[in-house]
Amino acid sequence: MNYTTLLEEVKQYALHFFGVHDNQQFLYHNLNHTESVVKSATLLAAHYHLSDRDFFIVLAAAWFHDMAYYTGPADGHEKNAVELMRVFLKDKGVDELTISEVGDCILATCLKNPPEELNLNQRIVKDADVFHWGTDEFLDRSKLMRKEAETRFGKKIGKKEWTEGTIRLLESHEYVTDYARELLQAKKLENLARLKQRLHQQEPSGSGVKEERAAKAVPGGAGHGKASVAIPESVVIKKKKSDRPERGIETMFRITSNNHQRLSDMADNKAHIMITTTSIILSVLLSVLLRKLEDNPHLVIPTMLLLVVCVVTLVFSILATRPNLPKGTFTHQDIDEKKVNLLFFGNFYQMSYEAYSEAMHVMMEDSDFLYSSLIKDVYSQGVVLSRKYRLLRNAYDVFMFGIIVSVLGFAIATIFFGH
Template sequence: MNYREILDQLRLHVANVFQAQSDSRLIYHNLNHTEQVVENAVKIANHYQLSDEDFFVVTAASWFHDLGYFFDCAHHEASGAGLAGDFLKEKGLSEEVTMKIVKCILATKMPQQPESLLEQIVCDADLYHLGSDSFKERNKLMRKEAEAFCAKALDKDEWRLKTIQLFKTHHYHTAYCQQLLNGKKAENLAELENKAEEARANSSVLTASNPPILTEKNNPLEIKKDKKKKSDRPDKGIETMFRITSGNHQRLSDMADNKAHIMISTNSIILSVILSILLRKLEDNPHLIIPTLILLIICVVTMVFSILATRPSIPKGVFTPEDIAQKRVNLLFFGNFYRMSLPEYEGGMLKMMEDREFLYGSLIRDLYAQGVVLGRKYRLLRIAYNVFMFGIIAAVLAFITASVLVTL
């Protein structure tokens, strides 16, 4: 069973469903969340070195686990399991593998009660954000989604208390996630509890007989304006833009490599025919020498440009502390660090992650470098295709002309 091919089809199918159904209320449970869960599941699965079949099970379950929101929001786990079963049945998967996937999806229903390791992996991947730095952002999106579904604003303090209750009732099931995420999860819980305590204290003060005078610092309207100003920059949109653009560049690069491969394969066949058959007959057919040479040159030139389009260009692979300090090195491209030691690279990455300008600058440079490489590839490919197209026409005309002249 070619699980990799089925996963590619499955990923495309799920993305198409998200695009076709497109519910604006799903601010949290959208394709972005699903992709993150899949990424988390892959990370955990790689740690446990699962077999190809088990890896496919947890990945497929992660893709389908929230798809049911479009069809039955109240019972989305069962709906998603049904959608997964129908899709996998069409692909000819065995009943045993399909049932494993269905059970993994159903195990994500709250409260989570996974039984097997595969179910534990999917459950931990689904709530991975509780023990990560992205918790605050994800929690805000979840509250906005809840407000969208109930069509009313939800009290932040009440939402915070419900989230604290979730933290206290939840626990990671795999030993890997317990070791990796419990520390950050405890920090997130402590911060929630501190905010809840502050909210209770502020509530007591506001109900006293002498309420505080509103100033720019404690005026809720001013605070709201400040928060709005801080959130004017669409960070999530920027990250999505970088991810989509980088993915598009990668697909275009793959397409260019495939086109070059077609040219190289086609001309290799033509060259093999010329060298093995046609050259031996030139002694008896001297009028074919010039057309044969034309065809031979055309094939060689086409292959050269096709090979140049795919030939990798690797930089020196070293950066200096000055490059990091001046933010002029792109640490997202392996060619800039493959000769550096791990501590040096790790130090540079940490500095980049701590500096917003450096981080976004590196992403911009990475996209620009991908675009430059793509431009070179397609420019050389265009030359190769033009040489092949016009050259084949010229070669055929040369063969026809030579044959006609001989018969005259």
């Protein structure tokens, strides 16, 4: 099953669904939220190197998980979303096991599910649904959620009441994937501290004077009962400025590298298809058709043309998958000048472990060297991909036009010279 094509069909269905069912009362549970969850799920799935099938399961669940808000009551919308998903995927010929696993991922978004009962796919979707709790978007999203709730329930919800409920929710929540905890937990605790500070400001003060010096109360961890530590605003800001870009850069490199790897795998699969196809045609030509050319001399030219087409296609396909290894060594000068990419095995496989370990420690101590190596690695992957897809395009062009010309040749030879 082609999961890439199927996932694109799921995406188009979701975009059409939200377009048709546009409802202004859903200020939060709308297409913007769904696309945000899909983006977060993609990030988490790429980090864990999911297979194509698991990648489809996770993203299909992300696209469907909130659709049922538009077709029924909010309570139990997860189960209704599963039914919408089941009807669509069954119509597309998806097997029952895959449909069931997508449904389990949708049900995992219910906050009441115990995390220890969830598998990796379900954990990814669960964390993706509340990914924004650990980002700068949290407060804005919370406002939208409050306005949506007021519209749905038909009553005003006080700021203090909403803030208290949100604090309880964040304090009881834990991200269930290691990567989400690493990436989002610190910022989620900052958001929680801001809510507590806001709640303190909303409550009437005995002196009637608000504190002029803001401080962030950062708990040791939600639900762990550790004492809070007061951190000055300036320190928090400095920490935020120094930490967040690093995480963003690392995430960018990770996603780009994973995308390149997936494209490389796709190119290899396409090349293997062409190699298999042309090999079968060549086998038939050499074993059957060539023997009959003495009795059918009018078929010599189209047969030879088809033979050449298959051979040229086969050569291009093999070249697209043929590995190209560098010499596998580097020098101390390369390290000093930061010219070598130590992240690609082709640059060090002939070196001793001691030399490679020493070079790696030098790179890890120098952030400029490290990031330049990551840039070289991504660039090198792109160059290799460009070569693969260029050769593959040549192979497909030769095969497509060659088959057309060969078939026409056989038809002309048979019609005009067959007798």
